[in-house]
Amino acid sequence: MQALLRARLLVSSLRPPRVLFSSDHGAQASLSRAPYTVFQSPNRNNDNLLGFQKMMPVGSIMFVQKEFYCSGIPDSHTEAVKELYDKMLESLSQQRSMPPNAWLWSLIDNCTNVDDIKLLFNILKRLKIFRLSNLRIHGKFDCNLCGEVTKASIRAGAIDFGKKALWKHNVYGLSPSLVSAHHLLMYAKQQKDVSLMVDTMKLIEKNNLPLQPSTADIIFSICYNADDWELMNKYSKIFVKAGVKLRRTSFDLWMDFAAKRGDVDSLMKIEILRSETTTRHSILTAISCAKLLLLQNKPEDAAAMIRSVNQILPKSMSSKMIAEFQKLVEKWPLEVIKHQKDEDIKESAAAALQKNINVMLVLLADMV
Structure with a gap:
């Protein structure tokens, strides 16, 4: 042997x-x-x-x-980013020490294109490995860094890299946060990108990030501007189920959207939720409630609602109240009719609304 x-x-x-x-x-x-x-x-x-x-x-x-230490370096990049990347790489590979934090923050600030972001994520991965293997640091980078990385990814047009910052389990040492998710959602709002909003919400749910009232504000705004009631309805249920206390701004958009569709059932349910959160009406929720009453053939109650809210409004808000009231009279009936699919229902709805609005106008003649 x-x-x-x-x-x-x-x-x-x-x-x-x-x-x-x-x-x-x-x-x-x-x-x-x-x-x-x-x-x-x-x-x-x-x-x-x-x-x-x-x-x-x-x-x-x-x-x-x-x-x-040198694989995967992009060909096109900003000179300042490449210089910082090389200095950090030299510190890790030759000096065997962590580079100063200021270098990383400066690299993030100087990212302007996708290849810069690739270098950023490349060095983040190496920093995580070095921290774990040499310094025995198992924790991730703080949430502020994650937020700045997400902002840099958006600024550079590297949205897919920005999404990676929301992964709970990632190789870059990033700590996902709702702040980072909000950066993506705000970009989706600016670009009117509903698909990005949907993807971001999936990442929020998958990585167990807590929903906040500010999240609902952004989501409702995107759905409202995209005229997508189905998505608004879907996400409103998610927020309510999660126990999120919606703000007035969210109720404004939600109720106004339901009123434009002439959706009586939804308006009633939303108003109940709103009254449980706050007793005072905003201008938009008051006008939406007046629209609900008009749809229910209660023009007297609609006039009383508008008068009572108008009386307690400060003078600085009276012009906005008048503008919304004019929209109710001139534009809202057309929006309701547009959302009705049956032609017969359109004709009857138009006649009923016109009649009820005329009655309301007579009762509010001194205010108009």
């Missing part, structure tokens, strides 16, 4: 080592002549950083280290 074991060891020692990351025949030849040794790192905590066996050719270890 001992003779057989010695024979196997002799064959293994004569066999040329495998090259891990190169097809360069010159490199293979030089590595085949490299003596075997134990990889010794200046920092013992990093001895097995790459997950390979310690007993490897010296040349191959040097080659693997270079490949690990």
